[in-house]
Amino acid sequence: MFNKIALLCLKKSLCIFLGSFKILLVYFKISLQLAILPPQPPLLRGARSAGNYTALCDQMRDLLQRLEQKRTVPIVKAKLPLIEEVQTETWWTDAAPFMIENIRLQLRDLIKFIDREEQTIVYTDFTDELEDLEEVNVPTRHGFSSHQYRKKVEAYIRDNQNHVAIAKLKRNEPLIYGDAIALEKMVYSADIVESREQFQKVYGNVNLKRFVRELVGLDRNAVKKAFKKYLKPQFDSNQIRFVEMIIDYLTQNGTMDNLLTYIKTV
Numbered sequence: 001m002f003n004k005i006a007l008l009c010l011k012k013s014l015c016i017f018l019g020s021f022k023i024l025l026v027y028f029k030i031s032l033q034l035a036i037l038p039p040q041p042p043l044l045r046g047a048r049s050a051g052n053y054t055a056l057c058d059q060m061r062d063l064l065q066r067l068e069q070k071r072t073v074p075i076v077k078a079k080l081p082l083i084e085e086v087q088t089e090t091w092w093t094d095a096a097p098f099m100i101e102n103i104r105l106q107l108r109d110l111i112k113f114i115d116r117e118e119q120t121i122v123y124t125d126f127t128d129e130l131e132d133l134e135e136v137n138v139p140t141r142h143g144f145s146s147h148q149y150r151k152k153v154e155a156y157i158r159d160n161q162n163h164v165a166i167a168k169l170k171r172n173e174p175l176i177y178g179d180a181i182a183l184e185k186m187v188y189s190a191d192i193v194e195s196r197e198q199f200q201k202v203y204g205n206v207n208l209k210r211f212v213r214e215l216v217g218l219d220r221n222a223v224k225k226a227f228k229k230y231l232k233p234q235f236d237s238n239q240i241r242f243v244e245m246i247i248d249y250l251t252q253n254g255t256m257d258n259l260l261t262y263i264k265t266v
Contacts, residue, residue: 057095058147061087063114065151070113082106089148146202152192153199157215160186169213169254172222184208213254220251 064083070076076083085091086103160166165183168175175183187208188196203211224231230243250256 054145057092058145061145061147063111064107066114067107067110070110073110073113076110076113079107079110087148087151089145149198149202153202154215156190156192157187157212161216166212166216169209170216170222171219172226175209180209183212187212210255215254217252217254218250220247223247223250 064087067076068080068083068087071080082103157166161170163183163186165175165179165186168179184196187193188199193199200206224247227243227247231240235243246256
């Protein structure tokens with residue numbers, strides 16, 4: 001049985017710790033538990049909706065994904081298996097309050113390593129309205145997660161860089177009609193992607209070739225070949241370094257908006 005008094009009091013006390021990064025995990029823990037309690041107006045009206053619970057789970061996973069990027073920090077690296085496990089859909093399927101509490105205890109000292117500019121400060125301003133306690137069941141299903149869908153789709157594409165169409169995109173080679181058809185079939189017919197409609201529902205009507213190139217980047221030699229005329233001795237060291245920075249960016253990101261504008265400055 002969830003103790004609503006304890007949950008609500010603890011959530012209210014968060015304002016005392018706004019200066020600490022530990023607030024994030026504490027806030028998500030309490031919010032996730034409150035999301036599965038029966039709604040009680042006006043404080044908890046609508047809180048039990050599957051969409052709200054899913055949104056809270058995704059916020060928690062987003063937080064852990066940013067923490068995962070700090071894998072070079074030794075104490076974060078030591079917790080990577082746990083951080084990666086909690087980001088999976090299966091972990092949340094049977095998640096219980098004690099499991100969320102365990103995550104909070106194990107990871108609360110690591111949250112400080114997330115870049116400060118990406119933090120969102122949470123303020124609370126409400127009056128407690130408590131009623132009788134009652135037992136409730138923890139939801140075992142919480143709907144579709146666009147966060148996990150994106151993660152699986154992008155991992156699938158990166159894992160298939162040897163596909164003929166993707167390899168051509170990475171080498172900056174043009175695709176013939178057959179290549180484009182093969183690329184669409186490879187992406188949209190995959191079990192992970194489900195369908196073209198599901199993909200577009202999550203990503204919108206994106207250009208598939210551009211989308212793939214931004215994920216896999218460009219081969220460095222192919223980029224240098226495209227920019228070879230700007231790497232000649234006739235340019236000074238600053239201009240060459242500028243071109244090299246563009247090459248580095250395209251190698252990593254595959255595309256660059258307003259590229260011609262930058263080139264004209266060389």
